[in-house]
Amino acid sequence: MAGKNLVGPEADALDLGAVFRALADEHRRSVIARLAADHSDSERGCNSFDLPISKQTQTHHFRVLREAGLVDEIDYGNRKGIRLRRADIERRFPGLLALLGAEPPGGTAPR
Amino acid sequence: MAGKNLVGPEADALDLGAVFRALADEHRRSVIARLAADHSDSERGCNSFDLPISKQTQTHHFRVLREAGLVDEIDYGNRKGIRLRRADIERRFPGLLALLGAEPPGGTAPR
């Protein structure tokens, strides 16, 4: 019931390469951009992003985001929530999240 | 003798996805980090970075950096120079270059 918090890297261990690799994908970047735009930093359901990809692929992307240290994932068994690790990101890479707002809302048109 | 300036995207056309993809690679990130650390922004020889990779691969990486809009490449025929597009980058993605300094000098150990 409580939900298990899946493990990610410590705040000090955030790797810029992994972060850039995670944010290089349009889908993952749009997720982080939307989380960053909501300053309440509340937990959010994993299927509330309307990503135009299959469930399995979404699982993959959320895992990459967690392993890069950008989000916490909370596992409730039959559903899952994620929360932006804003404080950790801002401490280690100040200004990074603000950059995501420099993109048009819909993101760059896919090739 | 003058050197031809190879083409890259306009300042307004810088794409965050392409930039993140370019900076996801350790070698390219180390090049940009070193350029960003030198505030004189002078032109620099392409083989002054001591990258532990072949000539052909270096050609590839510098092309990626240019196509992402991060550097200008000046072709002199039998040698080449690059220059950081600091103003364009700062205008479009303020604070991005500062993030590269948040990494230890040697960068993360290569896999």
Place this chain on the structure above:
DNA sequence: TTTCAGGTACGATGCAAGTCGTACCTGAAG
């Protein structure tokens, strides 16, 4: 002109990554 070092072009290779199909698990609601 010949030599030479820096750079490019093209192709091949190996590996990482995005995507999905099938099967299965999990907890909540009937």
Place this chain on the structure above:
DNA sequence: CTTCAGGTACGACTTGCATCGTACCTGAAA
């Protein structure tokens, strides 16, 4: 218990990408 939707595990496929080998180009210097 049964049903059902959200999520995962595993595997396959495809694409992208970092890397290098071979061959060639370019300009400077001997």
